[in-house]
Amino acid sequence: MKYDLKKDGKPELNKTRRPALLTVPSHSYLAIVGTGDPNTVNFGDHIAALYAIAYPIKMAYKQMSPHDSHYTDYVVPPLCGDWSISEAAINRGNWAKTDFVYTLRIMIPDFVPLALAKTILATKQQQTEDNLVRKVTIISLPAQVVVQMLHVGPYEEEQRTFDYLTMFLEDQHLQRTSKAHTEIYLSDARRTAPDRLKTILQINVAPK
DSSP: OOOOGGGGGGGGGGSSSOOEEEEEOOOEEEEEEEOOOSSSHHHHHHHHHHHHHHHHHHHHHOOOSSSSSSHHHHOOOOOOEEEEOOHHHHHHHHOOOGGEEEEEEEEEEEEEEEHHHHHHHHHHHHOOOTGGGGGOOEEOOOOEEEEEEEEESSSGGHHHHHHHHHHHHHHTTESSSSSSEEEESSSOTTTOOGGEEEEEEEEEEEEO
């Protein structure tokens, strides 16, 4: 049986166009840290470095025999990005796209042995001269309480969706626990018109 996170009904991929409060379970991820404008080749290279590990892990899992899980294959989960700005930008009180600091992540499905993922990561990093591939790590994030909403349209217009999220926080007596936010990319920006891009926006919250 083939696993597809987008079709599995997981709460963190709730595609509602209304704000929703939920708990994202703890997961392990492939991750890479970067800085700067996401509209540059360098950003795309960071994404490529993640997939250079994610797909070999998927293939290695598929070849395992016997499987401890009833899943024999899976679709690589969607790309996530955690976004903030640099300390320098915070100190001066304004920012530009070049001030972005981001962590890109791809979830490792829970049924994939973490030891297998670590072995593939180490092997690929030993075999490559690509410095970005060598910067990929495996991280585990704890469960997090978030408010999220589906944004449909260009990334440059995300503020209107954040405005809805802000109103929801006020109505529900919630507050952000970080100025950073997470984006889950459900569309391939290389093949999708800007006005049809689908992105889940998430912010971490707690009661006031």
